Amino acid sequence: MRTAGFVAYRIAGMLVVLLAIAAITYAIFYLLPTNPAQLSCGKPCTPENLARVERFMGYDLPWYQQFWDFLRGIVAGRTYGSGAGAVTCATPCFGYSFQLNTTVTDLIVSRFPVTASIAVGAAAVWLVVGVGSGVASALTRGSAIDRGIMTIAIAGVSAPSYLVGLLAILFFSFTLHLLPSGGYVAFGDDPLQWLGHLALPWFTLAFISGAVYARLTRGQMLEVMGEDYIRTARAKGLTERRVVVRHGLRNALIPVVTIFGLDLGGLLGGAVITEKVFSMQGLGALLIDAVHTLDLQVVVGFTLFAAFLIVLANFAVDLVYGLVDPRVKARV
Numbered sequence: 001m002r003t004a005g006f007v008a009y010r011i012a013g014m015l016v017v018l019l020a021i022a023a024i025t026y027a028i029f030y031l032l033p034t035n036p037a038q039l040s041c042g043k044p045c046t047p048e049n050l051a052r053v054e055r056f057m058g059y060d061l062p063w064y065q066q067f068w069d070f071l072r073g074i075v076a077g078r079t080y081g082s083g084a085g086a087v088t089c090a091t092p093c094f095g096y097s098f099q100l101n102t103t104v105t106d107l108i109v110s111r112f113p114v115t116a117s118i119a120v121g122a123a124a125v126w127l128v129v130g131v132g133s134g135v136a137s138a139l140t141r142g143s144a145i146d147r148g149i150m151t152i153a154i155a156g157v158s159a160p161s162y163l164v165g166l167l168a169i170l171f172f173s174f175t176l177h178l179l180p181s182g183g184y185v186a187f188g189d190d191p192l193q194w195l196g197h198l199a200l201p202w203f204t205l206a207f208i209s210g211a212v213y214a215r216l217t218r219g220q221m222l223e224v225m226g227e228d229y230i231r232t233a234r235a236k237g238l239t240e241r242r243v244v245v246r247h248g249l250r251n252a253l254i255p256v257v258t259i260f261g262l263d264l265g266g267l268l269g270g271a272v273i274t275e276k277v278f279s280m281q282g283l284g285a286l287l288i289d290a291v292h293t294l295d296l297q298v299v300v301g302f303t304l305f306a307a308f309l310i311v312l313a314n315f316a317v318d319l320v321y322g323l324v325d326p327r328v329k330a331r332v
Helices: 001-032 036-041 045-055 063-076 104-139 145-158 161-175 193-222 230-237 240-266 270-279 283-292 296-324 326-330
Strands: 078-080 085-091
Touching: 001 036, 001 063, 001 296, 036 045, 036 296, 036 326, 063 078, 078 230, 104 193, 104 270, 104 283, 104 296, 145 193, 161 193, 161 270, 193 240, 193 270, 230 240, 270 283, 283 296
Parallel strands: none
Antiparallel strands: 078 085
């Protein structure tokens, strides 16, 4: 019952946060002087045509009615215009791109597999490599291994992602001719080509983010391994491996889990720079194109979808806490 109450409370909090984000996003992109109807009307646009476009898109209504229609469209869908020329946007409707003549939801669905492939694969690599390197560095504190890992970690933290990506393309694609320099192949079309095209983006993101996780894990492990319960576990005769994994690493992973959930949620919302460097048409590329063409429907829908992923990742982190730390589970 306590766990169910906690989950219900967190879901209610998620809905409040998403509602606030929707209101702020809508206000920024729709209540400012920029007129989406003017952008869709094109040039030349007579006052009569502009009024017709505003009625079709619903921008002739009061702002609160527009916001209500926007929210209602997410849960119940909506229709733009009337008669034979009406445009239907099915649930969940995050808006309609009149420039691309399709719903924002369809655009997100078509681009999301690319971004998800980049995000999930890179996250798995940087989590394993970063945490493993951090543990190895902490257990060999002051040694050549420790100094080498921390030197690489400092380079990863300092280097911008576009520079790492370009250097990876130069070395692995143009010099060694081992991996393709960009593009995307769906997993269902050719799994090996899918893996080959994603290897460099994974390496780029894992090198940068893995460095952060290595430094964080090292600091947490050094702190945890000096605690009294670690000395007690060793005094009880437990093997060093069991002490490190069960008592040391498990407690050191709590802040790592927090950052990992937020990083993964944010990356699922679009790896903007990485997708641009490797010429991949994911959510990040969709956002860049929408900003360049001032397609506000896509910008608003994408922002709300990305916020949903981050909030969902934060909720998942709260649930994982109970698995990593029994003390948290007891309080829940």
